[in-house]
Amino acid sequence: MSIIPLQLLQLQEQGTHILVEVMLFDTVHLMVLDTGASKTVFDKNQLEQIHAEQFQLETTDTLSTGLGTNTMQSFLIQIPIFKIQDWSIKNYKAAVLDLSSINYAYEQMNLQPVIGVIGGDILAPYGAIIDYKKKTLKLLKRRLKLK
Template structure:
């Protein structure tokens, strides 16, 4: 049996997380059921889906110039959302920021996200620039609050 929290207790959870160094990031729920948020990579704004099922964070390979990425070849093959065995590149040591939160030395896998954006377009949603996955979520001890449409990342102090 799961406990039922009162509104006051949920507010307390937010205060507790923020008081212990977590940074709150709002999410927007899409028609597809995905959760999207806005962030910057190397000081350039973009739209990202939060995906706990994605093992690594990635950016569309067509966004290399937009985010000023220094890309290099990668041995990693990408798969997911109906696509398999896709060629990838990697961009290392990038600045990932959301509002006042800045995370340095962030790596991203680069590959073709057109299949993801086609699925979003079929649901009348705008294209995304990338996907934030489990690598970043684990590194910053993410806490996802689906009830409040937000997530928290732990700031290393």
């Protein structure tokens, strides 16, 4: 089991965001941990600004729901290795969306942009346990067999 440090970010009256450092294309980034998100998604704009030569986006006909719309164009990305501290997934296929609304809000609060959102496709099958008091995330190294 991996024990991963978290940052709790108080967003004035909007509540709390849980942030975690991840390693993507050998670079450290911040991601939001979102227990309500069904899928992990990466921000198209951040990927293109920082890692444009390191990946190829696949187009998809799927329109994504969430972030105030159900008509957002989505893409797919194949990530050779996605790491969170000593926990990792190899050849991880994830969705890529325009998350500029999140990063715009962060920019307005003078906060660092995030590269994406970690969702249920990682949290559930790896038995995620969030400990708010200790500010940690526990993830199993192997997938659970969920039905």
